[in-house]
Amino acid sequence: MFLPHQLVGQMLNQRFDQDVRRRFFKGMEFAAPVGDPGWFGPGSAVWHVHSHMHALIFGLQCAAFLERLDPSIYWMGVHHSRLVRDDTRDDPMPQIDPKGALTRLGHSVAFFIGTAYGSTETAERLATAVRSMHHTIKGTRPDGARYDADDPEWLRWNYATVVWGIATAHELYHPNPLRGNKIDRYYGEFVRVGHALGGTDLPTTKAETLDCLKSYLPKLAVTYGTAMATGPHLPLPQAALNWAVRDTMPSWAQGLIQHSNPNIVERTARRALVWSIINGVHLAAGAAPEFEQAKARVAAGTTVPHTLPTYRPGTDPVRTREELEDAFA
Template sequence: MPPNDNLLARRFERSFDADIRSRFFKGLEFAGPEGDPGWFGPGSAVWYVHSHLPTLMLGLVAAAYIEGLDPSISWMAYDHSRIPERVDGVPTGGIDPEGAAVRLGHSLSFFIGTAYGSTATAERLARTVRAMHHTVKGTRPDGLPYDADDPDWLRWNYATVVWGLATAHERYHRRPLRGADLERYYGEFVRVGEALGGTDLPATKAETAECLESYLPRLAVTPIKAFGTGPNLRDSKAKPWEPGSPFMDWAARDMLPGWAQKLAMYQPPNPAALRLRRGALWAALNGLHDATGPLPEFRRAKARVAGGV
């Protein structure tokens, strides 16, 4: 491996430790209790998919992008999160990089913690997120109420997440799951959605695609969404792998289903440039994973389970 790849890997690991792991992984148990498989365990599709951190991050960014096409989600984020940039309390129309990084950090700790953490850790994370959802209620400017406990919202939110994680894995993992193995991921992941209160959740790739498209009549690109995507990110100060960066914005929009790309007015480059860009992203994501190796949490979970055999 060229020295610059090692240097990039070390910089990424230091950045992840400082910005994500040290802040958002506190209190999560991966090394014990001995023999506890957690929610999924070795051999599960979830363990395989979530062990590739670069594609996991990309999948979460893509999920957040399509999730925000629901106007109620846009207003939930606007009213109840730190993602919108504000100066003296007044929204600027931009994205707060720190707020976006906090959202990504919490998401990563949740999806890594529920995958590899002890059973108690996974259940505690789910209770924490459900408690947070209980507080997210309000009214959109057009007078329609929103409620993060609404079953329709929970189903939409779940479908966007499992779609994002599975699609990023399929397209950019060096050895992605295919066919029945990929369907196993969709089936296993339902446990996460149900733990958050979801019902009637899609459990296959086809069901997930159908679920997402069924919400199309209620979706739109709100001004909030428009301010945080495409050309409006040219002056973004976010790091390339963070939400709010032009690079991640392109990668997320390029992964969208065709109907969602039309809604977001995504204009792909010519076919040759598109293949080159996707190939470069594939090489970068897998090169980074090869350089850093499996997640430490994944390795600790394997040792925890093996210790009980």
């Protein structure tokens, strides 16, 4: 007989299977080849951080909130993703498409689980897919400024926001978080993902990442998307999670959106509430099967050597978005 939390976990996993795993995890291999450590392998900080699926998902939301302070990345998302309704892409006030937003999140979750726990071939395939999509993202903002997703400056900003979002969410909401030099291990390992996507001159520690993010301040602005995300008064638990996303931002970024922290007692209480929500969901759902499959894959040791990123900027073949969607469907 199922206990209440087991029933909740079963429902959560069924929903995740239906909405995310079946749609976005196609073609990924986690159970084989036996002995293949993938990009990171057992004992890595990445395996530990990404093993908490729901803290990871929350961290990706934190990263998305921070990264759209760059007007160029905001308009890249508007013009080239399913994030907004098609009929509002050229509108100065585009409207979010809820289904499209979930699709974007599904692809992101699949990428960061697949590159963490998938076979080496799976990780390389995912990196090629994302990199190739980036090659097609070029255009003009409504103010006339050009954007290009292959711009090294944009790649560095995008990378820094992602690693900061995931690592900070981990530090705050993982039940056994890495601290100090241990979290720097994560930053140092995760840079492999950034290099595989074409990034250069990337930060490799928490301090370097903070410095990198702050260096972009003269280029940043409160975009329409950011303004809309900070304004609504949402019911619980959405309001708590919305506050928690802003709570993960560096202090100067909080200043941009006029986010002020409450006193230490209230802040601690709010974080405790969010910790309970994230970890309650994670406890009910249990460990991700991809993580369990990866552990079984290397249970007898690793027999395949770790590899380093082989991609060199400018060496990918040029393909249209339609060709890419067919190839990686």
